[in-house]
Amino acid sequence: MERFYQEELTCLHIIAHRGASAYAPENTFAAFEKAVELGADFIELDIQITKDGKLAVIHDDKVDRTTNGTGFVREYTMNELEQLDAGSWFGPEYQGEKIPSLEAVLRKYHNKTGLLIEIKSSKTQPGIEKAAGQLISRYGRSMNTIVQSFDAGAMRAFHHMYPSIQTAVLIRPRFGLLPRGRLRQIASFAQYVSLKATMISRLKSWKIDGIITDYPDYF
Ligand code: G3P
Ligand code: CA
Numbered sequence: 292m293e294r295f296y297q298e299e300l301t302c303l304h305i306i307a308h309r310g311a312s313a314y315a316p317e318n319t320f321a322a323f324e325k326a327v328e329l330g331a332d333f334i335e336l337d338i339q340i341t342k343d344g345k346l347a348v349i350h351d352d353k354v355d356r357t358t359n360g361t362g363f364v365r366e367y368t369m370n371e372l373e374q375l376d377a378g379s380w381f382g383p384e385y386q387g388e389k390i391p392s393l394e395a396v397l398r399k400y401h402n403k404t405g406l407l408i409e410i411k412s413s414k415t416q417p418g419i420e421k422a423a424g425q426l427i428s429r430y431g432r433s434m435n436t437i438v439q440s441f442d443a444g445a446m447r448a449f450h451h452m453y454p455s456i457q458t459a460v461l462i463r464p465r466f467g468l469l470p471r472g473r474l475r476q477i478a479s480f481a482q483y484v485s486l487k488a489t490m491i492s493r494l495k496s497w498k499i500d501g502i503i504t505d506y507p508d509y510f
Contacts, residue, residue: 304501305510306407307331309350313505316381317357318348319388323400331507333405333435338393338423340416345369346393346423349377352412356380358390365416393423397430405435407459407503413445420445424453439485443477450480459483 310322311329318336326334337350347364354360354367358375369392378388393408400406408427413419427436439459440446446458458481462469469484477484483500502510 302332303499303510304332304405305330305507306333306335306405306501306503307507308335308503308505309337310334311505311507316378316385316388318350318391319377319385320391320396320399321378321385321388323391323396326507327400327404329508331404333407333437333501334396334400335407335409335503336393336396337409337411338419339364339411340419340422341365341367341369341372343368343370344418344422346419346426347372348391348393348396350411352415354390394426397426401430401436405437407437407439409461410438410440410442410445410449413440413442420449421452424449424456427456428453437483439483443481447480457482459485461485463487 307326309317310319311325311331312322315321315325323334336348338346339349339352341347342365347369349357349364351357353363354372354375357380358377359379360375364372372390375390376386376388377390378385396406408423410419410423423438427438437457437459438449439461441461441463443460446460450458460477460481462484463486485503504510
């Protein structure tokens, strides 16, 4: 993750990807607690909107890969999602881990660690930016929270609705670097870009603020 502005940085932040997801089932409290235990500065997590307009912390738009349920997240209420087992797929010792709500995560971690919240599929989930912004705002604007998405349009809209919440755009340029003009556009509504580590060798002059990793203890 890289910042646009040339500010002096005190340290490189370690960001636990979907929690410490190499050690515990991704996007669960087990993975988030492990990330905190390993000293991560931020927890990265993914959100999807539910049938009843709540925000669930889960990467895929379907529950199949990471729970014992089937079907789209948006076809479940938050309460129904919380009945699923989100841990057994990773290991029997995690049986009973739940899909957390974003609200529960904010309540538990908002004054404890940084949060990097990724909005998934905003086009198929109208209202997800607003729901996220409202919830984050409830937990105070001074906390260390960044909202990110691959959808730059969604981040522009989010920034206009909630200018005091920091934003990042995930970029995955297919050929070479993103044009400078495009980066300037992104800089008008986002404070960071997130990109794959394999691109860093081509961007040595950029200041890097954080490393997003499944292994927060590795660094
Ligand atoms: O923050 C980078 C990363 O989370 C984006 O990819 O698929 O793991 O959500 P993904
Ligand atoms: Ca993510």
